[in-house]
Amino acid sequence: MSLISRLLVKSKPLKPVIFSNNYTLQTHIANMSSTPNYEFLSVSTPKEHVFHVELNRPDKLNAINYSLFSELKSCFEFMSESEDCRIVVLSGAGRFFTAGIDLQDVTQNMVPKVAQVEDVARKAKIFRPFIRLYQDSMSSLEQCRKPVIAAVHSGCIGAGVDLITAADMRFCSKDAYFQVKEVDIGMAADVGTLQRLPKVIGSDSLARELCYTCSKFPAAEALDRGLVSKVYDTKDELIQGVIGLAEEISKKSPVAVQTTKASLVYSRDHTVQEGLDHIGLLNQMMLQSEDLVNATMGQLTKDPNVVFSKL
Numbered sequence: 202m203s204l205i206s207r208l209l210v211k212s213k214p215l216k217p218v219i220f221s222n223n224y225t226l227q228t229h230i231a232n233m234s235s236t237p238n239y240e241f242l243s244v245s246t247p248k249e250h251v252f253h254v255e256l257n258r259p260d261k262l263n264a265i266n267y268s269l270f271s272e273l274k275s276c277f278e279f280m281s282e283s284e285d286c287r288i289v290v291l292s293g294a295g296r297f298f299t300a301g302i303d304l305q306d307v308t309q310n311m312v313p314k315v316a317q318v319e320d321v322a323r324k325a326k327i328f329r330p331f332i333r334l335y336q337d338s339m340s341s342l343e344q345c346r347k348p349v350i351a352a353v354h355s356g357c358i359g360a361g362v363d364l365i366t367a368a369d370m371r372f373c374s375k376d377a378y379f380q381v382k383e384v385d386i387g388m389a390a391d392v393g394t395l396q397r398l399p400k401v402i403g404s405d406s407l408a409r410e411l412c413y414t415c416s417k418f419p420a421a422e423a424l425d426r427g428l429v430s431k432v433y434d435t436k437d438e439l440i441q442g443v444i445g446l447a448e449e450i451s452k453k454s455p456v457a458v459q460t461t462k463a464s465l466v467y468s469r470d471h472t473v474q475e476g477l478d479h480i481g482l483l484n485q486m487m488l489q490s491e492d493l494v495n496a497t498m499g500q501l502t503k504d505p506n507v508v509f510s511k512l
């Protein structure tokens with residue numbers, strides 16, 4: 202029995218360790234054994250090590266309510282730890298990728314809670330955990346150790362842009378458009394778009410234009426300005442193409458891919474020297490991995506079918 206298993210058995214019943222928002226060590230361990238079920242997400246494995254997560258609230262155009270924000274967070278935390286998962290494709294079921302935050306949920310659930318108290322500081326205290334959870338939900342894509350590919354068809358509105366800009370890569374179909382819609386509903390975007398969009402498209406000016414005007418940014422322009430990597434003719438071709446790409450990446454060394462993601466995410470927000478120091482420390486460990494030997498041998502012997510252990 203491994204040391205960690207012995208420790209877990211010895212310390213039964215395990216005192217809950219609160220990570221955040223009721224996410225405990227027990228749920229963490231339980232989650233690692235089988236894919237959880239979700240109300241508004243549909244999860245499948247179209248290829249070995251490739252997980253496909255679909256926003257699945259088509260009757261409401263995949264509008265993101267409190268439950269869906271929570272499920273996204275829990276799902277990407279699961280994907281991050283699952284040794285069966287090496288890469289995730291995120292798409293939307295039905296007519297839209299997503300119509301953004303669920304406005305009905307906001308007016309019927311969030312706003313009435315705030316209305317119960319008078320004082321601005323007490324009202325603010327009620328908003329705080331919602332904002333935090335919604336931010337954590339979007340950030341869970343970025344924090345997931347595995348690459349996440351967003352496959353967008355039709356509308357990607359408001360919170361949808363927050364979501365896809367936290368992904369590693371974005372692809373879309375010809376009918377897609379992107380709309381930073383928050384200003385139109387009287388708020389400043391607060392769950393990631395303002396922080397990530399300028400960096401993703403590499404143009405502060407264009408990001409500001411999109412955020413201030415709330416104009417629709419069509420697929421062709423999104424490709425031209427680097428928001429997406431490729432535009433497919435149809436949604437079916439998009440999903441097929443993106444799963445093909447995911448499969449290609451899933452066959453590579455998980456140590457190399459996951460360390461590369463960690464370094465890219467870290468380096469985006471740090472100086473070049475800090476990024477170099479970070480990857481230097483990581484690779485002091487990762488260069489000792491069996492993956493380095495196996496991948497290098499594969500290259501030298503021109504063997505395209507190197508099989509890497511689970512991670």
Ligand SMILES: CC/C=C\C=C\CC(=O)SCCNC(=O)CCNC(=O)[C@H](O)C(C)(C)COP(=O)(O)OP(=O)(O)OC[C@H]1O[C@@H](n2cnc3c(N)ncnc32)[C@H](O)[C@@H]1OP(=O)(O)O
Nearest residue numbers: 260261262264300301302303304305332335359360382383
């Ligand atoms: C802490 C804060 C964190 C995050 C904040 C994020 C901010 C945002 O996300 S801002 C963006 C908010 N979203 C919107 O403004 C879009 C609202 N929806 C629409 O404008 C339209 O629905 C449409 C997307 C243009 C599509 O129009 P249409 O094709 O005519 O379909 P509909 O009949 O309008 O919709 C079908 C069905 O879906 C429901 N629905 C659509 N969007 C939302 C939504 N955002 N919230 C809740 N429900 C939505 C719509 O009500 C219909 O439902 P029925 O039950 O059939 O009536």
